[in-house]
Amino acid sequence: MTTDQKQLIKATIPVLKESGLLLTTHFYQRVFAHNPELKNTFNMGNQQNGHQPTALAMTVLAYAENIDDPSVLLSALNRIASRHTSLDIRPEHYDLIGRHLIASIGEVLGAAASPALLDAWTAAYGQLASLMIRIEAKLYATQVTKPGGWTGWRPFLVNAKQNESSGVTSFRLYPADGGPVADPGPGQYLSIRLFMPTLNLLQSRQFTISNAPNGQYYCITVKQAAGKDSSLNGQINRQLLDVIQEGDRLDVSLSGGACPMAAPAGVPTRPAYPSGCPMHQMA
Incomplete structure (x- = not known):
């Protein structure tokens, strides 16, 4: 210039x-x-x-x-x-x-x-x-x-969907191609892309990875939107919680960044859930 x-x-x-x-x-x-x-x-x-x-x-x-x-x-x-x-x-x-x-x-x-x-x-x-x-x-x-790394959107399968507490559900995601996944850094997130019928659009939202690195899968933990939250992010959460089931396919991007929202006070970073997923969902 x-x-x-x-x-x-x-x-x-x-x-x-x-x-x-x-x-x-x-x-x-x-x-x-x-x-x-x-x-x-x-x-x-x-x-x-x-x-x-x-x-x-x-x-x-x-x-x-x-x-x-x-x-x-x-x-x-x-x-x-x-x-x-x-x-x-x-x-x-x-x-x-x-x-x-x-x-x-x-x-x-x-x-x-x-x-x-x-x-x-x-x-x-x-x-x-x-x-x-x-x-x-x-x-x-x-x-x-990175070992197990990729760019762009990669299809993952919901291997397990587990209720952790009232309104809180964990999703264990494995690559549809059967390959490994790159280990995330502390507080990193994934982008999940869903088709939203109400908009007739693909929409994405970032969720903190809530399991320890293992090279095989990622886990995200999703909280039910409060009340009658009509925001798009609330709708994405409801789509995951109410519609997505074990065996369904999701588009996932590789982990990035650091979590922009700290875990709520009093919430442990790695409680001993069978899924290995904490009660922590990123806005």
Whole structure:
């Protein structure tokens, strides 16, 4: 990026602080209008509750504020990259998303979006996308070289479904191909992808791995959604608890990240359940 382009990015910081959420909300609406197939990749519950547009607005603002030295954001970008690899985000997604983001800037800012400003944001996004693609390429390479590792979605079978207590059920998942599984790190999670009939979409959610490494299977422990929770995450939990049975197949991505939610106070990390699974489910 040129010095002039960086100055143009910095000049948009007040606009991003005031109207960043408007921009990112418009952006996601545009993405899904033009590429509805991406609804199968994004968690639509996080669209409905505004979490994803808000998170993106904050990320874009932080990037603009640190355009001179984006390396200060590496810790945050690594967390984002870990989530992206759990959802099988690939370089081609960045090209598509970039086109919609630049178009959204032009549509939201109107006459204020000069060709020079759009060129500056195109360069800025290209720099950020290249950085993210490099980080994620390293994560994918690490995953696939682990014993029992893989990238993308891998079919698993529900070998056992066991009630641990009222409203809490553990699922033991074995690879459908009969191969080994990579040992997870402490607090790492899996992405589970389900077909949701109410949306006619594939939707994914992350669950903490709740068993000790064994090279053969993973275990997740799912808690019943409280009351009449109508959120998508609540619906995913109910789909697992009420519909998925032993022998059913689930799409699973390799473990990543660290658990973003600590175990509730008083809940042991490894109680002596026959399944080896603790009562711990990730939001």
